[in-house]
Amino acid sequence: MAGRGWFGRHKRDRGDEGVPEGIATKCAGCGQIIFARDLERNLKVCPKCGHHHRLTAAERIDITADEESFVEMDANLVSKDPLEFPDYRDKLARARSTSTSSEAVVTGRATIDGRPVILGIADFGFMGGSMGSVVGEKIARAMERGIAERLPVVMFTASGGARMQEGLLSLMQMAKTSAAAGRLDRERLPYVVVLTDPTTGGVYASYACLGDIILAEPGAIVGFAGRRVGNQDAGARLPDNFQTSEFQAEHGMVDRIVQRKELRGALSSLLAFFEEPAVVTSNGSGPRARKPARRPPARLGESLESIETAENLEGGDGG
Numbered sequence: 001m002a003g004r005g006w007f008g009r010h011k012r013d014r015g016d017e018g019v020p021e022g023i024a025t026k027c028a029g030c031g032q033i034i035f036a037r038d039l040e041r042n043l044k045v046c047p048k049c050g051h052h053h054r055l056t057a058a059e060r061i062d063i064t065a066d067e068e069s070f071v072e073m074d075a076n077l078v079s080k081d082p083l084e085f086p087d088y089r090d091k092l093a094r095a096r097s098t099s100t101s102s103e104a105v106v107t108g109r110a111t112i113d114g115r116p117v118i119l120g121i122a123d124f125g126f127m128g129g130s131m132g133s134v135v136g137e138k139i140a141r142a143m144e145r146g147i148a149e150r151l152p153v154v155m156f157t158a159s160g161g162a163r164m165q166e167g168l169l170s171l172m173q174m175a176k177t178s179a180a181a182g183r184l185d186r187e188r189l190p191y192v193v194v195l196t197d198p199t200t201g202g203v204y205a206s207y208a209c210l211g212d213i214i215l216a217e218p219g220a221i222v223g224f225a226g227r228r229v230g231n232q233d234a235g236a237r238l239p240d241n242f243q244t245s246e247f248q249a250e251h252g253m254v255d256r257i258v259q260r261k262e263l264r265g266a267l268s269s270l271l272a273f274f275e276e277p278a279v280v281t282s283n284g285s286g287p288r289a290r291k292p293a294r295r296p297p298a299r300l301g302e303s304l305e306s307i308e309t310a311e312n313l314e315g316g317d318g319g
Contacts, residue, residue, distance in 0.1 A: 022036055023035065023036060024036060025039060027046040027048065027049060027051055027053075028051060028053065029046055029049045029050070029051025029219070030046060030048055030049035030051065032046070032048050032049070034046060034047070034048070039053070042261075043063055043260045043261055044059070044260075045259075045260050045261070050218065050219075050259075051219060052196075052197065052217045052218055052219055052220070052260055054124055054125075054158065054196070054197060055196075056099070056100045056101070056123055056125055057100060057101045057105075057106040057121045057122070057123035058100040058101070058106075060121045060156055061106070061110070061119070061121060063260075063263075063264065064110075064112065064119070064121075064156075064263070064264055064267070065110035065111065065112060065119060066110065066111045066112060066113065066114065069110045069111040070108050070109070070110040070119065071108050071109045071110070072106060072107070072108040073107050073108045073109065073138075073141070073142065073145065074107060074137075074138050074141055074142075075102060077103065077134050077137060077138055078092075078096075078102055078103060078134060079092055079103065079132050079133065079134045079166075081165075082133070082166060082169055083165070083166060083167055083169070085165040085166070085167075088165040091127065091165070092127075095125075095126045095127045096126075098125070099123060099125045099126040100123070100125070101123040101125070101126050103123075103126060103134050103135060103138065104122060104123055104124075104126040104127055104128075104129045104130055104131070104132070104135050104159070104163075105120055105121065105122045105123065105129075105131075105135045105138050105139060106120070106121050106123065107119065107120045107121075107138050107139065107141070107142040109145075109149075109151075112154075112264065112267050112268050112271060113264075113268040113271075115268065115271040115272065115275070116151055117151055117152050117153070117154050117271060118142050118143070118145055118146040118149070118151050118152070118153045118154070119142075119153075119154050119156075120138070120139055120142045120153070120154070120155040120156065121155075121156040122135075122155075122156060122157050122158040122159055122196075122203075123158070124158040124159065124160075124197075124198070127163065128159065128160035129157075129158045129159035129160060129203070130159060130160055130161060130162065130163035130164075130170075131159055131161070131162055131163060131170060131173050131174075131177075131202060131203050132162075132163035132165070132166045132169070132170050132173070133166055133169050133170065133172075133173065135163075135173065136170075136172070136173025136174075136176045136177050137173075137176070139155070139173075139177045139180065139207060140176050140177055140179075140180040142155075143177075143180035143181060143183065143184050143191075144180060144183070146184060146189055146191075147183060147184060147187050147189060150189065151189070152189060152190035152191070152192065152271055152274060153184060153189065153190070153191050153192070154192045154193075154194070154267060155191075155192070155193050155194070155207065155208070155211070156194045156196055157193060157194070157195055157196060157199040157203055157204075157207075157208040158196045158197065158198065158199060159198070159199060159200065159201065159203035159204075159208075160198065160200055160201060161200050161201015161202045161203055161204075162174070162201055162202040162203075170202070171202060173202070173206070174202045174205060174206035175206075177206050177207035178206045178207060178210060180207070181207050181210040181211075182210075185210075185212075190212055190213075190270075190271070190274040191210070191211050191212050192211055192212065192213045192214075192215070192267065192270055192271075193207075193208055193209075193210070193211030193213070193214045193215070194215045194216065194217070194258075194263065194267075195208060195214065195215070195216035195217070195220055195222050195245060195248075195254065196216075196217050196220055197217065197219065197220035197221050198220065198221035198222070199220065199221070199222050200221060200222070200223060200224065200225070200226065200243075201224060201225075204222065204223060204224055205224055209253070213255050213270055214253070214254050214255050215254070215255060215256055215257070215258050215263070215266060215267075216245035216248065216249065216254045216256075216257050216258070217245060217257070217258065217259075217260060217263070218245060218246070218257050218259060219244060219245065219246070220244065220245040221243060221244060222243060222244060222245045222247075222248050222253075222254070223242075223243030223244075223247075223248070225243070226243060227242050227243055245257050
């Protein structure tokens with residue numbers, strides 16, 4: 001194959017060495033070659049088939065939060081090796097050197113169209129977004145800060161599940177993050193989850209499924225176990241879209257599938273929908289934000305504009 005370019009064609013006599021690295025990429029959805037600049041301009045969505053390529057945490061922040069509004073929290077929290085699992089320290093070091101994040105989740109304060117929010121974004125590029133002790137702690141702390149500061153919480157999920165190198169300590173994060181989400185609910189603060197590719201395992205079985213509103217990107221792998229395991233357990237061929245965001249939406253586990261280019265606007269509309277003037281608590285302790293009563297998820301299926309229309313018809317009273 002020496003001296004050949006793409007698809008086995010001979011190189012031209014002018015001495016070209018093929019397309020330089022980083023100029024083009026192959027779409028994981030349709031297999032077509034796409035110029036990298038075109039993919040970047042389209043928010044890493046294939047302009048030919050619509051496949052949503054994975055984003056790093058930094059890229060997700062850039063397209064979601066207002067410019068220069070994101071302030072990271074708990075950046076100093078990093079994983080140790082509590083079980084002295086073989087090669088775990090080396091894998092952590094490699095992940096930090098190749099990823100834009102210091103852990104598999106980045107949390108912080110930000111604004112979306114001027115509305116303040118606590119933002120958490122998982123980074124699949126860091127050890128598959130696996131949830132270890134630090135990931136669970138950062139998510140729980142983010143939710144606690146949402147409670148302390150009376151702010152809504154938005155979580156972008158992307159994970160292969162629990163981090164096996166931390167054993168039971170990793171599994172305990174399912175309970176920790178679920179309990180923190182429960183406290184948000186009791187405080188009547190909005191909790192919005194955005195499922196991205198992939199969201200599986202213990203992450204899907206915990207805080208990823210507990211949002212007041214659950215959005216998802218198109219074509220994302222979403223479910224506790226994958227299609228292969230599902231086929232084995234069921235003993236029959238499952239639907240081709242099994243364990244995808246579309247499958248979960250059909251079965252009521254996702255409120256709405258949102259294209260990436262529309263996601264920021266969707267979040268802004270939801271935050272506006274949940275906004276409500278502060279009210280005085282019953283014991284007179286001072287102002288406290290109150291989350292409106294939950295609307296039927298079906299309303300999201302119509303359009304986000306219908307939310308604003310319904311709110312206007314109800315006089316803005318979501319209680």
